[in-house]
Amino acid sequence: xxxxxxxxxxxxxxxxxxxxxxxxxxxxxxxxxxxxxxxxxxxxxxxxxxxxxxxxxxxxxxxxxxxxxxxxxxxxxxxxxxxxxxxxxxxxxxxxxxxxxxxxxxxxxxxxxxxxxxxxxxxxxxxxxxxxxxxxxxxxxxxxxxxxxxxxxxxxxxxxxxxxxxxxxxxxxxxxxxxxxxxxxxxxxxxxxxxxxxxxxxxxxxxxxxxxxxxxxxxxxxxxxxxxxxxxxxxxxxxxxxxxxxxxxxxxxxxxxxxxxxxxxxxxxxxxxxxxxxxxxxxxxxxxxxxxxxxxxxxxxxxxxxxxxxxxxxxxxxxxxxxxxxxxxxxxxxxxxxxxxxxxxxxxxxxxxxxxxxxxxxxxxxxxxxxxxxxxxxxxxxxxxxxxxxxxxxxxxxxxxxxxxxxxxxxxxxxxxxxxxxxxxxxxxxxxxxxxxxxxxxxxxxxxxxxxxxxxxxxxxxxxxxxxxxxxxxxxxxxxxxxxxxxxxxxxxxxxxxxxxxxxxxxxxxxxxxxxxxxxxxxxxxxxxxxxxxxxxxxxxxxxxxxxxxxxxxxxxxxxxxxxxxxxxxxxxxxxx
Amino acid sequence: xxxxxxxxxxxxxxxxxxxxxxxxxxxxxxxxxxxxxxxxxxxxxxxxxxxxxxxxxxxxxxxxxxxxxxxxxxxxxxxxxxxxxxxxxxxxxxxxxxxxxxxxxxxxxxxxxxxxxxxxxxxxxxxxxxxxxxxxxxxxxxxxxxxxxxxxxxxxxxxxxxxxxxxxxxxxxxxxxxxxxxxxxxxxxxxxxxxxxxxxxxxxxxxxxxxxxxxxxxxxxxxxxxxxxxxxxxxxxxxxxxxxxxxxxxxxxxxxxxxxxxxxxxxxxxxxxxx
Numbered sequence: 001x002x003x004x005x006x007x008x009x010x011x012x013x014x015x016x017x018x019x020x021x022x023x024x025x026x027x028x029x030x031x032x033x034x035x036x037x038x039x040x041x042x043x044x045x046x047x048x049x050x051x052x053x054x055x056x057x058x059x060x061x062x063x064x065x066x067x068x069x070x071x072x073x074x075x076x077x078x079x080x081x082x083x084x085x086x087x088x089x090x091x092x093x094x095x096x097x098x099x100x101x102x103x104x105x106x107x108x109x110x111x112x113x114x115x116x117x118x119x120x121x122x123x124x125x126x127x128x129x130x131x132x133x134x135x136x137x138x139x140x141x142x143x144x145x146x147x148x149x150x151x152x153x154x155x156x157x158x159x160x161x162x163x164x165x166x167x168x169x170x171x172x173x174x175x176x177x178x179x180x181x182x183x184x185x186x187x188x189x190x191x192x193x194x195x196x197x198x199x200x201x202x203x204x205x206x207x208x209x210x211x212x213x214x215x216x217x218x219x220x221x222x223x224x225x226x227x228x229x230x231x232x233x234x235x236x237x238x239x240x241x242x243x244x245x246x247x248x249x250x251x252x253x254x255x256x257x258x259x260x261x262x263x264x265x266x267x268x269x270x271x272x273x274x275x276x277x278x279x280x281x282x283x284x285x286x287x288x289x290x291x292x293x294x295x296x297x298x299x300x301x302x303x304x305x306x307x308x309x310x311x312x313x314x315x316x317x318x319x320x321x322x323x324x325x326x327x328x329x330x331x332x333x334x335x336x337x338x339x340x341x342x343x344x345x346x347x348x349x350x351x352x353x354x355x356x357x358x359x360x361x362x363x364x365x366x367x368x369x370x371x372x373x374x375x376x377x378x379x380x381x382x383x384x385x386x387x388x389x390x391x392x393x394x395x396x397x398x399x400x401x402x403x404x405x406x407x408x409x410x411x412x413x414x415x416x417x418x419x420x421x422x423x424x425x426x427x428x429x430x431x432x433x434x435x436x437x438x439x440x441x442x443x444x445x446x447x448x449x450x451x452x453x454x455x456x457x458x459x460x461x462x463x464x465x466x467x468x469x470x471x472x473x474x475x476x477x478x479x480x481x482x483x484x485x486x487x488x489x490x491x492x493x494x495x496x497x498x499x500x501x502x503x504x505x506x507x508x509x510x511x512x513x514x515x516x517x518x519x520x521x522x523x524x525x526x527x528x529x530x531x532x533x534x535x536x537x538x539x540x541x542x543x544x545x546x547x548x549x550x551x552x553x554x555x556x557x558x559x560x561x562x563x564x565x566x567x568x569x570x571x572x573x574x575x576x577x
Numbered sequence: 578x579x580x581x582x583x584x585x586x587x588x589x590x591x592x593x594x595x596x597x598x599x600x601x602x603x604x605x606x607x608x609x610x611x612x613x614x615x616x617x618x619x620x621x622x623x624x625x626x627x628x629x630x631x632x633x634x635x636x637x638x639x640x641x642x643x644x645x646x647x648x649x650x651x652x653x654x655x656x657x658x659x660x661x662x663x664x665x666x667x668x669x670x671x672x673x674x675x676x677x678x679x680x681x682x683x684x685x686x687x688x689x690x691x692x693x694x695x696x697x698x699x700x701x702x703x704x705x706x707x708x709x710x711x712x713x714x715x716x717x718x719x720x721x722x723x724x725x726x727x728x729x730x731x732x733x734x735x736x737x738x739x740x741x742x743x744x745x746x747x748x749x750x751x752x753x754x755x756x757x758x759x760x761x762x763x764x765x766x767x768x769x770x771x772x773x774x775x776x777x778x779x780x781x782x783x784x785x786x787x788x789x790x791x792x793x794x795x796x797x798x799x800x801x802x803x804x805x806x807x808x809x810x811x812x813x814x815x816x817x818x819x820x821x822x823x824x825x826x827x828x829x830x831x832x833x834x835x836x837x838x839x840x841x842x843x844x845x846x847x848x849x850x851x852x
Contacts, residue, residue, distance in 0.1 A: 394758045396788065
């Protein structure tokens, strides 16, 4: 056995409730296992227990044993266990230690006291395996998210561990970056027969499902399901983390036609529907029912945000924006998407005046305000538009929720009564009334995201830019946050969402702006934009799985612009005999 | 571009052997420490600037000179007390004792007298800092963490020292990135650090300090975790690169050793570089 948990329990120092309880399972050598569960279910702690980080660095009380590669983790130090278990953290930036790719890859082998020749050989092998040849002298911080994660994997791979554990390895990546990491993992597992353990909280379940051959579902620190992937995805217990869209569709279709197989990958779903159509067991779909299509909304004549010829060159010569032209209209909810490093955040920071154009003829006008003018103070800009950063920890500083939300209104000099009113309103929007005296440090990630959004909302900007609102949240958390944003949109706010979650864009955004290398590549209604897979591919984007399913069956009459499982169900369900 | 972060460039200094880079840096710091006389500091400044220029050190790094501003009042005040000519070993006592100006009846301090000697002392003390930063910039920009740690391990430095160097290399640029994000996040909520009252100014910094401290703790933990999972400390640190010691490295290193010997002998025997 490669890994064995024997009645393992773990409680953090200072806490009464164990994070993990009575965990018992075995993982065979060379297998790929997914540890799935909602945020806070104990997945990261479980992975950290594999190389002794729990309880040796992340201190606490352990009961039971963890045996990895024949070693009991109780009896060995973390650096010793690191030779057997390579752990890749969820955010590669925290893991990349050195200042060039090749140095970072060699860091682990150098710590293992290997010979010069052996280190060179391992470095070469890791670079090749992760397709990083040519990147040797690049600074890891200059790489795209997918490349950074590949570099983190290469660093672990060069140490030659038999077991590779990855904590939500694709959570922060663009769709093509996700695919790249998974294909690297597949290649590594195939070539070196490594045992791969991947944790996942649900947002990327469709990417993971196609790769792992077994899933272990954690709930509140306990294993509640341990089954082969296909069986696990059929279980009702999986509803809390979600399923791939194709699986979800077929589970619903099964109610109409019992006995149909349940696919776990896009390819399987395509294969089944193709066979059904060819065998005449299914009629060729006529298109998306008219009621599913959003009604065309008349745009105001004047945009609320007007950007013209915007360039930005960072010191050091990195050209982040190359002549961006963009109009955003009042009341729109726009998804701003693109590969890591495509310029989304740089563009957004120009809209709020944190960054200013580096070309004098650029124009950034927000509600008639010249944001591109360095003389326009940020304090004035934020009355019209604001930006919520990806990590709430960068923003939150007060001890209590109420004080945090009141900070912005206080800063712009509002009277006490108005501040109280705005705090109450923000608490109501996020359904956290009564929590104003809660300590922020003790809040879970989703509530911290709410407080962070509330603290911006209390400034009452007409336009909100939200950077990756769903990062770090599980599927349920994502739905809750997006519900709040939809509510704000209904109230009349214009919302710009920066995200890597194509499902979120498909479901909530009426318009998509796709960026690539500092330019806008596609700008149009979501349905229209997602129906151009070739153009999206150019920007390293892939539409949601369900849209891809329609596109793969276009030759048989499927519409290429279905955005949700409901739409696909509406098309397929009534045609399935 | 982040302050204090190595970046690979194809410059003559980047391409030197790390031992040569250390030799260049140590020599420069030895000269800076030993030479107070502006007549010696001038060529040293030219040397430090030349290193910066050749290494293509980013100009934005010069912002760091702002940290010297708080030291100015203290340096000037100390300069007022350099009126004793016996403190000067090289400059003529009559010259250094000559009074430049007086500040009478300063509360607590009494009358402060600025002599030519004091003024020269203030200038050279301050200029040492300027040169020190220039040399440090070049070293940091041209020497990667791996080069530094490999060299330390090669000279037998204990693992905790190597770890401290490695962690510093990782920690400082990372923290500067985080600080920049925190400042932007708070600015967007109306935060401004504008007050002439130092107490009020200190209070306005709280919105930065709380998240910064929280993230510092987080990042410290992350750095510790990142090193542990890469087996740091599992054994003797091997070289992760093979470094060539080229002819130019020999020449430069020998020149550095020679310079160090001349500087030390010059200082103790000929009072070279003293005021």
